[in-house]
Amino acid sequence: xxxxxxxxxxxxxxxxxxxxxxxxxxxxxxxxxxxxxxxxxxxxxxxxxxxxxxxxxxxxxxxxxxxxxxxxxx
Amino acid sequence: xxxxxxxxxxxxxxxxxxxxxxxxxxxxxxxxxxxxxxxxxxxxxxxxxxxxxxxxxxxxxxxxxxxxxxxxxxxxxxxxxxxxxxxxxxxxxxxxxxxxxxxxxxxxxxxxxxxxxxxxxxxxxxxxxxxxxxxxxxxxx
Numbered sequence: 535x536x537x538x539x540x541x542x543x544x545x546x547x548x549x550x551x552x553x554x555x556x557x558x559x560x561x562x563x564x565x566x567x568x569x570x571x572x573x574x575x576x577x578x579x580x581x582x583x584x585x586x587x588x589x590x591x592x593x594x595x596x597x598x599x600x601x602x603x604x605x606x607x608x
Numbered sequence: 609x610x611x612x613x614x615x616x617x618x619x620x621x622x623x624x625x626x627x628x629x630x631x632x633x634x635x636x637x638x639x640x641x642x643x644x645x646x647x648x649x650x651x652x653x654x655x656x657x658x659x660x661x662x663x664x665x666x667x668x669x670x671x672x673x674x675x676x677x678x679x680x681x682x683x684x685x686x687x688x689x690x691x692x693x694x695x696x697x698x699x700x701x702x703x704x705x706x707x708x709x710x711x712x713x714x715x716x717x718x719x720x721x722x723x724x725x726x727x728x729x730x731x732x733x734x735x736x737x738x739x740x741x742x743x744x745x746x747x748x749x
Binding site for chain 2: 535545546547549551555556557558559561562563581582583584585
């Protein structure tokens with residue numbers, strides 16, 4: 535199963551995977567990585583590449599800064 | 609666990625690198641694994657007309673080829689690094705079907721070539737791996 539990493543990850547063999555890379559693991563490994571929140575499944579036709587890509591993650595509301603009204607100018 | 613029934617198709621059967629989180633070598637075209645036994649000849653002048661042999665050392669190799677891409681997750685660049693540094697490459701020959709068999713072991717890269725053939729072809733790479741230690745058969749779970 536091909537997955538795209540949301541975070542940097544280094545395998546126990548020392549292979550460094552960067553955020554955004556597409557990697558093909560076997561299905562069991564991919565399932566473990568997905569469950570750990572490290573990656574998401576991508577299409578089987580996706581080319582496994584090292585090109586770092588934009589990965590959009592959801593942020594909890596508490597992480598979103600509230601704009602200070604005084605910073606707005608009209 | 610049930611595995612593949614009948615003929616196993618080649619498309620999903622690949623070489624993977626690593627032990628705990630194996631990564632498929634990117635854009636493979638061919639993948640193979642080969643086992644052999646050195647046979648020790650034991651026939652002598654006192655033997656009859658038929659040759660006699662005993663099995664000696666077992667050995668195994670793996671090899672493959674793929675399309676060359678500079679941005680491949682695990683491509684020619686990673687193989688080149690393992691060849692240059694003479695590091696052990698743990699490989700697995702398997703598909704991803706639960707219940708099917710997989711074959712794994714440690715190797716060293718004995719040959720690696722990059723090929724640009726003609727004018728209207730993909731650039732490719734070929735590699736050969738010499739197994740060191742046992743080749744282990746297990747079931748994909």
